[in-house]
Amino acid sequence: MSLLEIRSLTHFFGGLRAVYNFEQTLSKGELVGLIGPNGAGKTTVFNLVSGFYQPTQGEITLVGKSILGLRPHQVTAMGIARTFQNIRLWNTLTVFDNLCISQHHQLEYGLLHTVLRSRRFRENEQRVIRTAEQMLDILNLRHYAMEYPKNLPYGLQRRLEIGRALCMRPALLLLDEPAAGMNPGEVDELIKHIKWIRDEFKLTIWLIEHHMRVVMNICERIKVLDFGETIAEGPPSVIRENRRVIQAYLGDEETTYA
Amino acid sequence: MRRFTSAASYSLLCILLIAAAHGDWINAYIQIVIMFIGINIILSSSLNLINGYMGEFSVGHAGFMAVGAYITSVLNVWLFTSSQVFGPALLSPSSAILLFPVTLLAGGVGAALAGLLVAVPSFRTRGDYLAIITLAVNYIVKSSIENMQVIGGARGFMGMRGVVNSMQDVVNLPWTLVWVCTCVGATIWILYRFVNSTYGKGIIAIRDDEIAAEIMSVDTQRMKMIAFMLSSGLAGIAGGLFAHVLGYINPGTFTIMKSTEVLVMVYLGGMGSLSGSVISAIGLTLILELFRPLQVAKWVIVPLLLILLMLFRPEGILGNRELTDVFPRLRRWFSLQERQP
Secondary structure: OOOEEEEEEEEEEOOEEEEEEEEEEEOOOOEEEEEOOOOOOHHHHHHHHOOOOOOOEEEEEEOOEEOOOOOHHHHHHHOEEEOOOOOOOOOOOOHHHHHHHOOHHHOOOOHHHHHHOOHHHHHHHHHHHHHHHHHHHHHOOHHHOOOOHHHOOHHHHHHHHHHHHHOOOOOEEEEEOOOOOOOHHHHHHHHHHHHHHHHHHOOEEEEEOOOHHHHHHHOOEEEEEEOOEEEEEEOHHHHHHOHHHHHHHHOOHHHHHO | OHHHHHHHHHHHHHHHHHHHHHOOOOOHHHHHHHHHHHHHHHHHHHHHHHHHHOOOOOOOHHHHHHHHHHHHHHHHHHHHOOEOOOEOOOOOHHHHHHHHHHHHHHHHHHHHHHHHHHHOHHHOOOOHHHHHHHHHHHHHHHHHHHOOHHHOHHHOEEOHHHHHHHHHHHOOOOHHHHHHHHHHHHHHHHHHHHHOOHHHHHHHHHHHOHHHHHHOOOOHHHHHHHHHHHHHHHHHHHHHHHHHHHOEEOHHHHOHHHHHHHHHHHHHHOOOOHHHHHHHHHHHHHHHHHOHHHHHHHHHHHHHHHHHHHHHOOOOOOOOOOHHHHOHHHHHOOOOOOOOO
16 A cells, blocks of 8 residues: 555635645655645645645545544654754754654653653653664764754754654655755765665655755656656656746746747 | 652752751741742642743733632631631531542642643644633633632632631641642642653654644644643642642632743743743842842842843843753762653
C-alpha cells in the first residue's frame, strides 16, 4: 500500500485558487520532488498535508487513514514531520531542548507526573533525552547542545531543523526548500545528507526545492506545479526536457524573441 | 544529599519565621509584611508562567485572585463560624484546622475553572486581543461579586478572623503564616518542576513560535489550557491566603490596579525567570512598605524607580535567566533538576 495518497486536492484562499486538482502518491522509501515557480502553490500543498490548512476539496490519506480534519500535532503524531522554508526554530530554547520538545507527542505523562517526578516521568524523560542525544551525534552538533539556535551559522540551523523533524520518528519527511540560502559547498553536503537520511531512517522524503542541482540529483520522481496546477511529472531526465516546464520557468519563447 | 539542600534551607527559614512569630520576637506588622511578601511571590511567579514563559499578556490576574479569595472565605465562614449571613457553623469550629487547606484548594480549583474563561479564547486569539479578554474577565469577576448581595456585594465580606482564631484555639501557632509558607514553597516547587520538564517547555515553544510548536507535535490548545488553569489556580490560592491575612475583603481590592501591581513584579524580576519573580516580589513589597512614611509621594517615587529600571535594564533584574545562571557557584549547593546532554 502506498504511504501517502492525495486525491484531487483543491484549495482556495478566498477567490484565489492556490492548488487545483493535485494528485500525488508516495510509496515507502521514495525520494520525490515538488518544484515550480514562485507562488505555484508548493508550500500550500505542504501546509495542507501537515494539517495547517484544511483543503476546500480532496482527500489525503496516510497508510489508508484519512488525515483530514486532524490538527497539525495529530498529523505529526501519525508520522508526518516537516521543516519550514524560513527556519522556524525555537530561539530562546537551547539546541538540545529543540530536539527534546519535538518529541512532545510521545510523552506519556501529564502535569501530575511532572510535579511528582514519578517513575513514568523519569522513564519518559530519559527516553526523550536519549533520542535527543543520539540526534546531536548524528547531526554532529553536540558541541552546540547548550547554544541557542539563533547563534548557530545558517547551515547548522538548517541541519538542526531537519534533526528536530527526525526526532519525531516520522514515516514521511517533508522538506520545504532545504537548500535555500546555502552556498554551493553546503548544497553538495546537503545532497549527500538527504540521501543518507532516507537510507538510515528508512524514510520517505518529499521535498520542495528551487536548486535544480538538488532536485535533479536526488529525486526519483518530480512533479511540477504552476499556478496551482500540475503541468508535468516524471523522472528528472523527462522533466528537464519538458517544454511546459521550461516555459513556466523561463517564459514563452515567442515573447522572448519578439 | 545536595538534592535536598534547597528544600531543607527553605523549611529551615519557614520554621525560623514561624518560631519568631510564635514567640512574638517579630511584631504583628512585620508578620503581615512577611505574609504579603509570600502572597506576592505566589502571584508574581504564577503570572510569570503566562506572561513570561508562554509570552501572552495577561492583565487580569487579580480577577482569579478574587475568585479564590471569595470561595475560600465563604466556605470557611459558612462551615466554621456563626455569622449573620450563613447562620450557625455547619461543622465544629475546631475542624477548621484540618479543613482549611481543603478550602484553600477549593478556592484554587474555582479560580482555575475561572481561568478557562481566558484559556478557551486563547485558542483562537493571542497578543493584544487576548490581553483585552483578560482585562474583561477581571471586570466580569469584580462586577459579579459586587452584585452578589449574599456575600456582601460592594460592602465586602468579613469573618475570616474568626476562622483563624478557631484554628489558633486548637493549636496555638500563627496559622496564616504557616499556610503562606507552605503555599509559597509548593508554588515554586510546582512551577520549577513544570518549566524544567520537556512537557512544560512546550509552553516556551509556544512563546517562541506557536505555529512551529503546533506542527512540531506540541498540543498547543492543551498546553495553553494547562498553563492558564495552573496560573489562575495558584492566584486563587494566593487570594484565599490574602483574605485570611487581612480578615476582610471587598471587590474593590481586586481591580486592574492589583493586577498591574503583580504585572510590575513580573516585569521587574524578568520574564521567564522564577527566581526573578521571587526577588522582585520581595523587593517591591519591601520598597512599598519602606516608603510608606512618604505617603502620597510614594506613588511618585516608586513609579520613577520603575521608569529608571526599564530605561537601564529593560529585561528586568534577571532577564530570562535564573539566579543560578548569574551566580553559577550556587549550583554547588543546590542540585538542579535541569536536563543536560
